[in-house]
Amino acid sequence: MKLKKEEKKNQIIQAAIRTFAKNGYFNSRVSEIAKEAGVADGTIYIYFKSKDEILSAIFDEALDKFVAVSEERLKSVADPIERLEAIAFLHLQYLGANRDLATVFQIEFRHNIVFMEKFTRSKLREYFRIIRETIEVGQQKKVFRNLEPKFATKLFFGMIDEMVTSWLLSKKEYKLEKTAKSLTRAFVFGLAEC
Amino acid sequence: MKLKKEEKKNQIIQAAIRTFAKNGYFNSRVSEIAKEAGVADGTIYIYFKSKDEILSAIFDEALDKFVAVSEERLKSVADPIERLEAIAFLHLQYLGANRDLATVFQIEFRHNIVFMEKFTRSKLREYFRIIRETIEVGQQKKVFRNLEPKFATKLFFGMIDEMVTSWLLSKKEYKLEKTAKSLTRAFVFGLAEC
Amino acid sequence: MKLKKEEKKNQIIQAAIRTFAKNGYFNSRVSEIAKEAGVADGTIYIYFKSKDEILSAIFDEALDKFVAVSEERLKSVADPIERLEAIAFLHLQYLGANRDLATVFQIEFRHNIVFMEKFTRSKLREYFRIIRETIEVGQQKKVFRNLEPKFATKLFFGMIDEMVTSWLLSKKEYKLEKTAKSLTRAFVFGLAEC
Amino acid sequence: MKLKKEEKKNQIIQAAIRTFAKNGYFNSRVSEIAKEAGVADGTIYIYFKSKDEILSAIFDEALDKFVAVSEERLKSVADPIERLEAIAFLHLQYLGANRDLATVFQIEFRHNIVFMEKFTRSKLREYFRIIRETIEVGQQKKVFRNLEPKFATKLFFGMIDEMVTSWLLSKKEYKLEKTAKSLTRAFVFGLAEC
DNA sequence: GATGAATGAGGCTTCATTCAT
């Protein structure tokens, strides 16, 4: 019973991801999501208080899952450079595996962060913390030079983030996560000829 | 006469930038823009075909101006690393000078790119080309190693882009462009301890 | 078995009275009544055909009970003035004993009478007849003067009715029925100084 | 210009009165009012913030007008009994002249008073005060006996109010205000044979 | 050109009622 409820909620979320990916949040109709999910319009409101909350749920769920998976996988990676590569890989793999989810994230997430705030911001902070701590460890180990860690974190995140956006806009089909290695190399060693 | 027309059009654009920055495109009302611009609702439609076109005009104008200014300034900078720094500086300075414009860009631009396409994409391509050519020149001069130029371009853009977003979300007031130097250094020489 | 059914039906009616009293008929939800009654939404529809019918049932039951009680009590009162006072007393006592029921009656009853008609009207007519006949008897006995009986009936009813409404709106707690005596005196002897 | 606006607002109010009278407030659709008024649905919302506010406006306007007219007419009537008769006459005449307005008042007004409160209550209080003061003057002049004035006021109001309701439900067409005289006589001298 | 009242299509949401379990 409880399971079935969770199932249907997920069914709606998946439908919403597809719909938002196709038209964007504001150009998506609740009735469209309902149809896509194979339920009546009103059913949506048994599981979500508002259209707005569906979007939040997408973000929350996806971020939760991503952070959980990442922390698990990163446990076994100690070397800072390897960890950065693993982070990039996980990030790219996660979004690369679901183009619709990636679209919703890249297109609607900033909107959400700026205008809605809510929980999302704190979830994201957790992710930034993971990157930052990796960099700090690298600096303690003298693997990385003393660039302000928060600053370096943003640069690294910016690189990854742009790879995702670029992949979404590209017409070519390629495995997004395969860029993780050279991205990390570029971040760590720079563009300069040694 | 013509000038006056241009003036009023600009007046509306500035009002729209403020309004969109405050609430986002979809949560802004045309009547709100009109009030902010000090004109009647209908007047908007003498200068723009639709609400949508106001947003496009903001992007087009801002990009035009930015590319024009940038190309001018970059003429005198030959060294690839200095050019990259100048590009970053100009990008950050341009958006850093107008928080509202920056907000509209960071929040609504991707939406526009994905769902509206139009001219904007080509304007952006021009900007990417400027970065890419700088990198290619650097590679010919053996200053940069042979990383795929388009790939490197995205990484560099991603770094800058994230700096802007971060600045917008930050409560601290700081000159956005002052990060250009260390951003470029990080991009060129990497995070690794030499 | 039958008893149990009657019991649950009553349980729902009592819940509906409380709910309607709180928010009015149109602003009350069937699900709210169900929760208040401690049953499932669907259960309501085993006992009532529609939300509308619950309201009708409240009126019918309350009127039935009131008329039955009144006729019983009035049997032993012969004197017209005493009868009028008894009627007022019973009316005020009945509604004064249950503020929620009184609220539903004063607030929703006219609506029902005008837009739904149904049985209610005839039940009410029976009550008006009781008053009227008392007045007619009084006139035959030369206790009352020859005012048109139906007209006098309305006046008397209007007085009582307004006492109830006023009591509902009042913040003071007082026994509603204690006004029966002076109300009747006022009706019979008027406001004039003898 | 201003006049025209006032005119259209009134046009909508009149349409709303007809619509509410026909089906009651909750069973009336805003679109129905719009059609009846010969305007688009959206136009309603230029003049009123909500459906609710239309109802309030009906009450406020009608009460304002009634109190204003009444105070004017009552100026020249000094004798308490004549004043009471004049009050009853004005009340009955006012509602008797517009069956739809009367319907809305008798059917929706209590709802409004109990669940919405707002200004309406204070407007009504003013009317009650006029009656009460007349009674008090009558008592000082020893025309009336010493019944609690507030209590007497309610009784008088209740009589009038019931005459209106009865007239609405009646199928017979008659001048409502013609009952003012005998109503007042009944109130003042009672039903008893002298 | 400028105005702003008017339009009306269409969105989000509610909720009485049903019915499979």
Added chain:
DNA sequence: CATGAATGAAGCCTCATTCAT
């Protein structure tokens, strides 16, 4: 009998756009 998840019709209201003045 009882449940409560599901339905979907329909209402209130918004707002981009038009057009008579």
